[in-house]
Amino acid sequence: MIQQRIREKAKELLSKKELDLIIGFGEGTLPLRASPLFIRNPEEADRLIWNSFCENNLATYLHKFNRFKVGLVVKGCDSRSVIALSLEKRFELDRLFLIGVPCQRMVDRRRVKKAVPGEILHAREEGDKIIVKGENFEIALKRDDFLYPSCQACIHRNPAKANILVADPVEEFSLAEAFPDVREFERMSPGERWKFFEKESSRCIRCYACREACPMCYCAECFVDSSNPKWIEKGLAPSDLEFYHMVRAYHQTGRCSGCGACERACPMEIRLTYLTQKLNQDVKELFEFETGIDSDNRPPLSTYDTDDRQEFIK
Amino acid sequence: MERSWQPKILAFLCNWCSYAGADLAGTSRVQYPPNIRVIRVPCSGRINPLFILKALQSGIDGVLVSGCHPGDCHYISGNYVGRRKSATLKRFLEYLGIEAGRVQFSWVSAAEGIKFSQVVGEVTEDIRKLGPAKHFVKKAESIGQRPKRSEHLA
Numbered sequence: 143m144i145q146q147r148i149r150e151k152a153k154e155l156l157s158k159k160e161l162d163l164i165i166g167f168g169e170g171t172l173p174l175r176a177s178p179l180f181i182r183n184p185e186e187a188d189r190l191i192w193n194s195f196c197e198n199n200l201a202t203y204l205h206k207f208n209r210f211k212v213g214l215v216v217k218g219c220d221s222r223s224v225i226a227l228s229l230e231k232r233f234e235l236d237r238l239f240l241i242g243v244p245c246q247r248m249v250d251r252r253r254v255k256k257a258v259p260g261e262i263l264h265a266r267e268e269g270d271k272i273i274v275k276g277e278n279f280e281i282a283l284k285r286d287d288f289l290y291p292s293c294q295a296c297i298h299r300n301p302a303k304a305n306i307l308v309a310d311p312v313e314e315f316s317l318a319e320a321f322p323d324v325r326e327f328e329r330m331s332p333g334e335r336w337k338f339f340e341k342e343s344s345r346c347i348r349c350y351a352c353r354e355a356c357p358m359c360y361c362a363e364c365f366v367d368s369s370n371p372k373w374i375e376k377g378l379a380p381s382d383l384e385f386y387h388m389v390r391a392y393h394q395t396g397r398c399s400g401c402g403a404c405e406r407a408c409p410m411e412i413r414l415t416y417l418t419q420k421l422n423q424d425v426k427e428l429f430e431f432e433t434g435i436d437s438d439n440r441p442p443l444s445t446y447d448t449d450d451r452q453e454f455i456k
Numbered sequence: 457m458e459r460s461w462q463p464k465i466l467a468f469l470c471n472w473c474s475y476a477g478a479d480l481a482g483t484s485r486v487q488y489p490p491n492i493r494v495i496r497v498p499c500s501g502r503i504n505p506l507f508i509l510k511a512l513q514s515g516i517d518g519v520l521v522s523g524c525h526p527g528d529c530h531y532i533s534g535n536y537v538g539r540r541k542s543a544t545l546k547r548f549l550e551y552l553g554i555e556a557g558r559v560q561f562s563w564v565s566a567a568e569g570i571k572f573s574q575v576v577g578e579v580t581e582d583i584r585k586l587g588p589a590k591h592f593v594k595k596a597e598s599i600g601q602r603p604k605r606s607e608h609l610a
Contacts, residue, residue, distance in 0.1 A: 335552060339552050388509060388552065392545065424547050444537075446539065448527070450536065451543060452526070454542075455542070455561045456562035456563070
């Protein structure tokens, strides 16, 4: 069982003092949630859990601990964020120990909430079902019907470059099946696409949960905080909301692993991955680059090829 | 007297090639549309995509970014790096629904005064056909009607 093997490995690494800290998941305080867990002693290893609610990208915590020897429980997407961060020299990869979990895909808690008639008081996973209990109901939902869109589209569920894998690798989709939400969006006309984007970004309250959840957003001064030059204002002018979403996505070009943590963190349920996945698709098409697969190439916008495509330039 | 709308186009020209090419067009008295406002930058690689977005947000109808031909960059590789940013940004903006042709790119060398005038002519015509910038422009009355969270959760 994955959970057991994670606990055993964590206990071993902390007992031998090979690591200062292990970051994994523990029980959440709310139904359908797991919580990031930070343990430093082998006795705490039994608090680690693994289930379909482990939706966070834990790589986002590495920025705080880059002087320590850290162990990290990673899904496919998380491991690619780690590699992407190491390309940007945020830490040394050999100070990290990646406990890789081939991902069974995570459950979309919002869709689960919409599928039941009242407030959820308790939820647990049992085999291929999610049992959800409320005050007057207990419903068993089929887990695979309630997965996150970013998980359904994932083509890299097995962690790349993990130090150990706690289960056998799972079967991957092919590249041809990747980016379904991009293809769906592109079926709309330009006017419809702008309307969709405008509508999505209009709900934004500028809480920056997306920015905090994203492992690649670590700028000491984010462009939204810049006052000289002042790119956008802090308020809710629709144009500024659109600017924020365009730029936060664009700043992920060649860096985004497609984990979807941004979309999951958003309190207003704004769709975001259809933006970043378009950039991922373009970077693959234009520069043959996929985030986090190779640990020793260069981020695509930091380099060039003399033969890069330029058919769009007069 | 009603004045009909004229495109307002911002042209980011690299100092060493495109700006010099534009200057040559001027000294040669080549005629081209007066709709561009030029911002001289040291290199096309200097262009931060946020410049282009800020321009569109301010109500500018079109943006032209022009630099040295590949291989001729004064800073050796600036235009190569700029090329990658331009490619990804252009595709992203068109994906979002910003009309194709609002943001355009060219290579114009210091000797290409005539080419510069042709590029400006083409870009101005393209923008004239697209009409004034409508998406994304920041309006004075800011917040307006916001959809309630409950509306979309239904």
